[in-house]
Every structure is written in structure tokens, then in C-alpha cells.
Amino acid sequence: MAIQKEMASDIASAPKERRLALINRLAAEYAQSHDATLRPRAEKIVALENIDVEPLPVKKAGPAAKGKKAA
Secondary structure: OOOHHHEEEEEEOOOOOHHHHHHHHHHHHHHHHHHHHHHHHHHHHHHHHHHOOOOOOOOOOOOOOOOOOOO
């Protein structure tokens, strides 16, 4: 997202079929230059994704309440 905000004019001026490649290249450059700040967050995200969590039980909806009809 930071790349898209900073380089919006460059991305918009690129041909449509080359935009994704440009975004990927710019994102890779950004990641390399900001590695020290991005790495701790990325490691936390990966750790959270690898935790085996049992899903919470799904609550079943009870019968619909009978209320007054709108006038």
C-alpha cells in the first residue's frame, strides 16, 4: 500500500499489462530497504498463521422473536 501511495503517478502512467510487474518490483525494492522495520511484524504474522487453533463452536440461532408489526 505504501508503494501504491508513493508511486501512484508512475504506476498509473505504466501500460496496463505491465502495472503488476512494476508494483511487484517496487514492493521488492521497498521491502529490501525497509527490512529492519518490516521483519518483526512479518515474523509475528507468520507465527500467528502457524498456530493450530480450534474453531469456536457455532451458535445456533433460536426461534425468531415475535414482535409488534410496524405500523
